Amino acid sequence: MAALVIAEHDNASLKGSTLNTVTAAIQCGGDVHILIAGHNCGGAAEAAAKIAGVAKVLVADAAQFADGLAENVAAQVVALASNYSHILAPATAYGKNIAPRVAAQLDVGQVSEITKVDSPDTFERPIYAGNAIATVQSTDATKVITVRTTGFDAAATGGSAAVENVTAVADSGKSSFVGRELAKSDRPELTAAKVIVSGGRGMGSGDAFKILEPLADKLGAAMGASRAAVDAGYVPNDWQVGQTGKIVAPQLYIAVGISGAIQHLAGMKDSKTIVAINKDPEAPIFSVADYGIVGDLFELVPQLVKELG
Amino acid sequence: MKVLVPVKRVVDFNVKVRVKSDGSGVDIANVKMSMNPFDEIAVEEAMRLKEAGKVTEVIAVSCGVTQCQETLRTAMAIGADRAILVETTEELQPLAVAKLLKALADKEQPQLIILGKQAIDDDCNQTGQMLAALLGWPQATFASKVVLDDGKATVTREVDGGLETVALTLPAIVTTDLRLNEPRYVTLPNIMKAKKKPLEIVKPADLNVDVTPRLKTLKVVEPAKRSAGIIVKDIATLVSKLKNEAKVI
Numbered sequence: 001m002a003a004l005v006i007a008e009h010d011n012a013s014l015k016g017s018t019l020n021t022v023t024a025a026i027q028c029g030g031d032v033h034i035l036i037a038g039h040n041c042g043g044a045a046e047a048a049a050k051i052a053g054v055a056k057v058l059v060a061d062a063a064q065f066a067d068g069l070a071e072n073v074a075a076q077v078v079a080l081a082s083n084y085s086h087i088l089a090p091a092t093a094y095g096k097n098i099a100p101r102v103a104a105q106l107d108v109g110q111v112s113e114i115t116k117v118d119s120p121d122t123f124e125r126p127i128y129a130g131n132a133i134a135t136v137q138s139t140d141a142t143k144v145i146t147v148r149t150t151g152f153d154a155a156a157t158g159g160s161a162a163v164e165n166v167t168a169v170a171d172s173g174k175s176s177f178v179g180r181e182l183a184k185s186d187r188p189e190l191t192a193a194k195v196i197v198s199g200g201r202g203m204g205s206g207d208a209f210k211i212l213e214p215l216a217d218k219l220g221a222a223m224g225a226s227r228a229a230v231d232a233g234y235v236p237n238d239w240q241v242g243q244t245g246k247i248v249a250p251q252l253y254i255a256v257g258i259s260g261a262i263q264h265l266a267g268m269k270d271s272k273t274i275v276a277i278n279k280d281p282e283a284p285i286f287s288v289a290d291y292g293i294v295g296d297l298f299e300l301v302p303q304l305v306k307e308l309g
Numbered sequence: 310m311k312v313l314v315p316v317k318r319v320v321d322f323n324v325k326v327r328v329k330s331d332g333s334g335v336d337i338a339n340v341k342m343s344m345n346p347f348d349e350i351a352v353e354e355a356m357r358l359k360e361a362g363k364v365t366e367v368i369a370v371s372c373g374v375t376q377c378q379e380t381l382r383t384a385m386a387i388g389a390d391r392a393i394l395v396e397t398t399e400e401l402q403p404l405a406v407a408k409l410l411k412a413l414a415d416k417e418q419p420q421l422i423i424l425g426k427q428a429i430d431d432d433c434n435q436t437g438q439m440l441a442a443l444l445g446w447p448q449a450t451f452a453s454k455v456v457l458d459d460g461k462a463t464v465t466r467e468v469d470g471g472l473e474t475v476a477l478t479l480p481a482i483v484t485t486d487l488r489l490n491e492p493r494y495v496t497l498p499n500i501m502k503a504k505k506k507p508l509e510i511v512k513p514a515d516l517n518v519d520v521t522p523r524l525k526t527l528k529v530v531e532p533a534k535r536s537a538g539i540i541v542k543d544i545a546t547l548v549s550k551l552k553n554e555a556k557v558i
Contacts, residue, residue, distance in 0.1 A: 069475070070438065071447050093468040097450050100403070100438035109404050109523030112433045122527065127431055128326045132335050135527045146434075175447035175477045178463065182471035189470055195557075219558065237488045238467070243322050243429055244346045245487060252557040262325045269535065273555040275547065281540075290538040291550055303544040308558070 001030035001120070003086035004058075006077055006102075008094040009036060009044035011066065017090035019154035022051055024147040026155070027117035028086045031055040034161075035080065037073045037168075039066035045163055052159040062168035067177035068094060074101035075169045081106055081142060085120070091146035099146050108140035115151030129243040129266035150249045150270070190241065193222035195252045198241055198268070201228035202257020202278060202297060209235055211298065212256060214305045224248070226255075226264045242267035257297050260285030277301065310479075311366045312355045313419040314389065315410055316348040318373060318380040319430040332528040335430075344380045347425025349387070350485040353492040354455060355423050356388040363457045364421070366390050370413055372406050374398055378508060385503035386495040392508045397520065399513070403431075405520035407439035412516035414444060419480065421462065426451050426484040437484035447477040453488040 003025040008015040018034070025032045033056040034048045041061055048057045058080065064072045077098070081087060087102060089095030091113040103110040115133070116124035122137045123145065183189070190196065197216045199209050209223070216223050224246070225239040241248055243266040253271035258264060260276070260283055268274070269288050276289035277297050286292040293300060320326055321343040326335045344352075358364040369384035371377040372395040381392035395409045414422060427434035441448035449455075449464035453472065456463045462477045467486045513520050541547045551558045 067473075070441075070450070074442065093451060093466075096434050097438065097448075100435035101442040101448070103435070104404060104407055104439035104442035107404075109402055110433070110435050110439075111524065112435060125432075126532070127529070128320070128335060129429060129432065130532055131326050132328050132529050133532050134529045137525045137527055138523065139525060140523050172447065173478075174481075175449075175475055178474035178476050180468075180471065180473045191469065237491075240487065252551070252555070261323070263322050270532075273551070273557045274535075274538070275551070286538070286540070288535050288538075290535075290555065291547055292538060292540045293542075293544070293547055294540060300544060304547070307544050307548045 001085040002083065003028050003030055003032050003088060004077070004080060004084040005032060005034045006073070006087065006089040006095065006098060007034050007036050007044065007048055008090050008092060009038060009041065011038045011041040012043040014044050014047040016154060017092045017095070017149045018048070019051065020149040020152040021088050021090045021147045022054060022155040023152040024114065024117055024145070025086065025088045026053045029120045030085060033058055035060065035077060037065040037076045039063050049161040049163050050157045050159055052156040054159050054161040057161050057163045058166045059163060060166050060168045064171035065168065069175050069177060070097045070101055071172035071175050072169065074098050074105065075172065077102045078105045079169050080166065084142065086143045086145065088145045088147055091148045095146050099144055103144035106142050106144065108142050108144055109138060110144045110146070111136060111138055112146050113148040114145055115148050129247060130270060131266055187216060188220070188222045190222045190224055190246045190248055193250050195219045195221035196224050196241070196248055196250045197221045197254045197256065198224035198226065198258060199229055199234070199256050200226040200258030201232055202259070203229060203234060206234040211301050215254070215301055218305055218308045219252070226258045226261065228261065255285050255289070256301060258285055259283045260288065310364055310421070311368060311417060311419040312358065312364050313368050313370055313414060313417060313422045314351050314355045314384065315370045315422070315424050315436070316352065316380050316384050317345040317425070317428045318342050318371065318377045319345045319428055322346055322429055328529055328531045332530060334526065334529050342376070344383050345425050345428045347427060347485050349492045350487070350489050351423040351425050352384045352387045352389060353490045354485060357490065358457060359388070368393065368417060368419070370395070370410065372397070372401055372409050381508055382503050383495065385506045386500045387493065391506055394508065394510045395513060395516065396510050397513050399520050400522050401520055402522050402524060403433045403435035403439055404523060405518065406436050407443055408518045409513060409516055409520070410440050411443040412518055421479060421481060421483065423483045423485060426486055437482050441482040446481050448482040449475050449477055450484040451486040452483050453486055455483055455489070
């Protein structure tokens with residue numbers, strides 16, 4: 001029994017999500033190997049070899065892996081799959097793109113976004129945007145799994161795994177990488193942020209969101225919004241936190257002028273600490289908030305910025 | 310060129326689901342059901358491609374119980390030309406759905422299949438990628454922009470930290486993300502028109518697909534509850550609590 005972790009990396013370095021995935025792989029019980037499918041990816045391979053608990057690093061280095069195209073990376077994983085009882089990838093845009101392709105090619109089901117390993121074939125995963133937790137048992141010979149990174153600690157460094165080159169599979173020739181445009185914002189991404197400041201319909205207008213900016217600046221926070229604020233056209237759709245938007249679990253979530261519709265709560269209720277600012281003392285958001293403050297957000301938010309110093 | 314759009318009937322996104330007391334699952338009796346929101350975006354995108362003259366026919370497909378016909382009628386009210394229901398009362402997991410869709414794709418020969426990136430009930434995010442693998446087609450998941458030209462699809466994808474663009478040779482799979490479009494409201498005349506559009510019903514056995522589940526659900530429980538919070542009287546108290554009690558700033 002051994003587990004293969006599909007590493008998320010940018011060739012030069014490993015993404016943090018790989019470390020959480022290794023922890024889940026270790027909990028599955030066998031040896032843990034990591035696959036680095038990339039191009040000129042020595043930096044990522046070196047970092048992978050230093051992760052504690054990893055027995056072997058497999059490197060598939062070829063031009064067709066340079067940009068992580070799912071068709072090529074999945075084919076590489078399938079070529080190695082017969083040696084493994086478990087194949088794990090982080091439940092990030094990268095891992096979610098690849099893992100189901102691997103599962104289908106192996107004719108096995110996939111266990112998505114696990115938050116806990118109960119035994120080598122039994123896992124816990126949230127469903128209905130976290131409103132229920134299912135315990136599922138895989139009946140397939142190979143377990144293909146994506147790992148919710150917030151559910152597992154990052155693996156430690158200090159290991160010294162062997163690095164082995166593997167034969168690269170051929171380019172599928174059906175897809176090609178055109179370009180990448182990474183967000184230039186100085187703010188962190190919503191799904192990776194430690195602090196999130198979100199506004200709701202109570203903001204009243206798109207312009208009003210400007211008063212949240214100094215607060216976000218002060219806290220190094222990402223900015224989000226409720227669906228109501230998005231539907232009202234105040235902010236773009238990619239700010240949306242909720243069941244139909246982004247699911248987030250930051251250390252601190254500050255909900256400003258958000259009433260707390262079910263679909264919004266589903267997307268943020270796993271945050272460590274929730275603060276709600278709302279003028280309606282009956283707003284449902286107060287039922288999930290650790291700290292609530294009732295009043296006019298246009299007075300309270302500037303006060304909060306000032307108090308933070 | 311034909312486009313296939315699979316749609317799933319799910320618990321409406323505004324409904325708060327309740328876990329059954331025996332831990333066997335989620336109680337969906339007598340709750341409002343709707344089309345999965347990401348699938349609505351998929352139907353809308355197919356319609357926009359048709360209205361732009363890139364596509365000639367849009368076929369909506371659903372897999373599941375008889376009532377999925379309502380979901381297909383909604384897809385046809387948005388504008389799909391016809392619909393196919395793979396009817397079964399069996400529990401369908403993503404791999405089984407992907408196999409059913411592959412069988413239909415083999416028959417219908419679409420050049421493009423647009424799916425929602427994930428269903429808001431099981432939150433699997435698997436079917437599109439699995440279908441792409443079974444068909445041996447390229448894929449672009451989490452699309453925020455789709456351009457069809459010269460036998461290829463150029464798709465902008467939402468990835469962590471920004472956007473990425475890939476070019477796929479057709480036939481291909483696209484899965485939708487939130488920013489791709491805003492679905493239109495269905496109008497009453499279109500709902501009436503949809504009632505007259507053709508809806509074909511087939512069974513998994515007709516397609517020679519074994520839909521046996523691969524995952525057994527052992528139990529479903531409520532997530533850990535948040536303990537009740539407090540209302541603080543002013544901003545100074547709030548900041549002090551955040552610093553000293555929650556230790557998050």
